Amino acid sequence: MSMTPGDVRSDQAERGRLTIAAAVVLAVLAWLCAALPAGAQAQAQAEPPILAQSVAEGRLPPMRERLPSEPLVTDLAAMDREPGVYGGTLRILEAQARDTRRMVVFGYARLAGTVPDGSIQPDIARAIDVEEGRRFTIHLRAGHRWSDGEPFTAEDFRYYWEDVVNDPKLGKNGLPRELLVDGKGPTVTFLDPLTIRYEWGKPNPLFLPAMAGSLPLEIFRPAHYLKRFHAKYADPAELERLVAEAGQRNWVALHFKLDQSYKNTNPELPSLQPWVLATEPPADRYVFRRNPYFHRVDAAGRQLPYIDEVAMTIAGAGLIPAKVAGGEADLQANFLNFGNYAFIKRAAERQDYEVRRWRSGRGSRVALYPNLTVADPAWRAILRDVRFRRALSLAINREDINQVVYYGLARPSNDTVLAGTRLFEPDLATRWAGHDPAAADALLDAMGLGTRNGAGIRLRPDGEPVTIVLETAGEEAEQSDVLQLVTEDLARVGIGLIVKPVERDTLERRLAAGSTVMAVAPGLENGAPVPSDAPDELAPTTSAQFQWPDWGLNFESAGRLGSAPDLPFAAELVRLATAWRATIDPDGQAEIWRRMLEINADEMVRIGLVADVDQVVVVSNALRNVPETALFNFNPGAFFGMHRPDTFFFAPADQVAARAPEARP
Template sequence: MRCSLDYLTTLSETLFYIKVDKERCSVSEKSKLSRRRFLQLAAGATSAVALHAPIVNAAPARKPTVQEMTYTEAPELEEMVANGTLPPVAERLPKNPRVVPVRDEIGQYGGTWRRGYSGVSDMQGPAKLIYAFGLHFDISADLETTEIVPGLYDEWTQNEDATEFTFHMREGLRWSDGELFTTRDVQFWYDYYQNGDLGSTREVLNIGDVPMELEVIDDNTFTLRFGAPNPLLPFKIARDDTEGQHGGPTMGAPAHYLGKYIPDHELGDQELIDAAMAEHEVSTWQELFGDGGTPRGPIAWWARNPELPVIHTWMIQDPLPFNDPITMVRNPYFYCVDEEGKQLPYIDRIEHRLFEDASVFDLWVVQGNIDMHERHVAAANFSLYKENEEAGNYRVFLWKGATTSAYHPNTSHDDPVLRELFSNPKFRQAMSIAINRDEINNLIYNGLYEPRQASPVTGSPEFDAEFEQKWTEYDPETAMALLDEIGLEVNDSGTRLRPDGEVLAFRLMHSQQGNQAASDEITLVVDYWNAIGLSVSEDPVERSLYEERVTNNQVDVGYWGFDRSLLLQADPQAYIGGSGQQTYAVRYRQWYDNDPAGVEPPEDHPIRQLRALWEQAATEPDPVERQALMQALIDVHKEAPLAIGTVGEPPAPVIVSNQMRNVPDGIMSDTTLRNVRVANPEQFFFVE
């Protein structure tokens, strides 16, 4: 039967246009780059200014007939085969390899792809280039549709009520060390990650309180059974999780390797475990895999252990702490080929150079030292990139972002006074309308963004035009009146007082000090809030420290993008409690996630409604009924947004070397689609 994901066929035909509506997109005279000039430049940058709707086709896939192919490989691998250190390519590929359609032309092997990264906490950048999923999001050649297509699984079926799914793994899949990837590895993942001491994915895949059941059929086939309908499981698999191949919804882990580090496993080696614990200075074997269910331990995370068998496109050479640059090299057992049977990837290696300031990265771009990059490429610097195309030997493509800049008052704050204020809809409404979004857009983003609320983006099935503009009109007088209604008195210096008589002061924490445009926006927002009598200060920290403080509920108001706003049914976390960086309900989200640090939310807190509606939607097989539940969920946010949006739907410039090919132009860049991963980087290549 067809997966019940047909709600996506109700999307508008086009997803995003760079809008020229005079009222919404007026640009101040002080703007360095006018919207008209931007459109003129963009016309030269892209032939696909309109970005199309992700009308998802996700029919269960029947195993295709295996076609006879003659396989070829990269010259460096040919040499290894010739000297006997690597088996022939036909023995390294599965019986039915995934054929990745090339974007423009069959590629050639070789080259080093030069990129940048901003530190250890920026590892999602390298990660999104390399992951292999059971099922993939894939954009059609005409950019009209996004499909869920076979990945590691070449066949999958489901029953009528979406409680049972059967997956067939490609026969002959191999880990990067040459060992077969079979249902033995799925069983290992199920026993230890899903139900054992390493249970980091059970909340992602399970439905309700009934554990998922696994039945292994044979070496390549397994069935998952659920106690309730799980119609969105294909989405969960296709979106995966950048935490790591052995912690995300890719359902498998290398039992032959990781089993040695588990005491009760048949391969468990206590001497090896003790030595590893001593080397990495941890006190339990579980910490070798990760901390608190997060698979970033020194043994089980690909970024820390180059010996870990993976199924990624490229493999890391240098473990954390990294050298500069980070180098990733091709996986000789990667399971994909192009239409002519050439094993992918085309590119030999990727180098990520470290930068601590965005200006350094921009200098690399204009000097021609970046080959292809979508991350950290600021729309505010579009004119800089365009003006230096010829000198830097690159082109500027234009993607579109499904995100909104957002501020997250912590309604689960440990301070009872701030908790009560941040939980008061009138207080959040006052914070929202105190912000001059047009000024932010014009002064900082050159009029290129959309002033909007933190809400689903244009073209999303959940897009709501009223919600997009709710509580966004700049009105500081009404904002102050709302604070008066709450009963917040003003002292002689014009500063608001808390109900307990202390100055109403809080910090706005962010990790954007390397992003000049975002930093400038944050400074303006602080000024707007101080102008209505609040006492707000900035608290810039490094990203890893920001995330640590979020986890420990040490954030008053956090700044983080409201992303994942395109396919909410695929990834609703921003709307049902926030991610690990969004701070509007930290302790309450943790409570729902069964984190011991969590706190049960009050009966009247909106997160209760949001979670209840999502639980219904996630188990509703009927797409029409499910969409109605999603609209009810959106209505809860609409009344008094928990996250306060400012500007969003940004144009996303992409730097592409004149020597790089098969990079698509005009696509949607969204975390749910794994950003650059949806473009199939394995088929990018260099020409002379």
């Protein structure tokens, strides 16, 4: 018998209803345990061995007291997974100490989370009732606890709402935009210790996806921990001592420093994730230990995660492929690219791992981002002329890039949604994306850029050469190879290109200041959207967007900062994105998506180069329940997170040795 942990009911008029049939789940759990042989029942109820001594010594309650009364039952059979065994340390590699944040992505415990079919289902929450797309009632699990054993209740939501985001000092930047509808926040009601209601006057289609995000909107905080650092609750003298001890300027700075669940830098901050930080930063190796109060179980009643610890070793990004080939990782995708495939594959048998290829969820592996809000007036006039952007695109030989860098396995394409998805239109993937240098020359000549200097580079109206400084954070290893080919292609039509590596933080500051002329990065983050996903990437909606940061700042600040789009197509994109937020009709949402995708392709606001570049994934042959193939994407998807790493486990050594290579997953 199989049963999903949650049941998502959709209603076009109400934008869906998320719920878990709790009584049925409990009955199934009880039936499954009762149906097991006596020995298996004992195993199902056994403590994870690493916690057994703490339980025996009374330092930790037994498992039945640590779990919520209605845990989330993970149906392994429905996921095509096998029941696991407890134990082991999962080794992963990251490039910077700040990448401890990736464990919040990897663990992917959310109030509601995205599952592989693209729907959103309850997770930490027992159920979420959605009415008219504007009223959300969140039901918590009775007996659910933070990682330190303290109850997780509506008080944690109240603390966030009243004492953090609406505190005049802590919340001085206002509500997160996902909590605003027409500039207005919700009415929040704490109905009882396990029930919270968020209500707006109009639909808020951003709310659930934001809570399910890889970088989630967290509308709760561990109140019992953070009250010690809040002026409203703490003893003034004690709080002053804590501020001085931490070297912070005031209690607000101290509270902010300690309340960084996503950054994952405070081992004392209680968590709801499957693994909890146990190493004090800074360090070269971080250990994350199992959360003894984690809310998920398998069908046999065994508390997840199966794996006891995750060990994250920090190494330079350029060293990670070599370390993987040296057998220093059990599961690795970050900082591996298709150029590493042959090298890593050669070491696979020697190091007893398998190299898999997952489909990338990005719209384009590499894309150029002309900054339409650059401060330099001469460059701004050139970049805002659509003929220039189209000329750049037509000058680039995408098939050459595909063959030389990607061995012919990628797909030359504009930056749009991926083939095979509901919103894909073949014409948009090829519009202005063919290799036609003659057409590019004609467009540039028509702009008045026909004069060239002695090096063959076109001259701007002010006499300066049309030489673009292209800034890159260098986070994709094959970018240098791609950009070398792009440089040669653009030179043939009289455009100079200088590639300038910068740190990501520096790039973000330069973009905010309007200093960057053009940047390079991966394309659309969500290359496989459904109409109910927000199309915000396609419009100026955030200052983090490389192609129009000043317009994006204007949108996210509700007009207080930045400048409003002064090109008609950009203003239309903002209008469409706003219209999407006002509808809960799937057909209407799909039509808005299609129109915005068409405008993006026609205006070439991102010059995509190639798509469908597989993500290299290395998996130890001892590691089980990792999908053979899947979509690899940050948001939605959380990389591995959507596939429930808490269900991954290490098979006993004898089982690994007995498995013939051809039988390995």
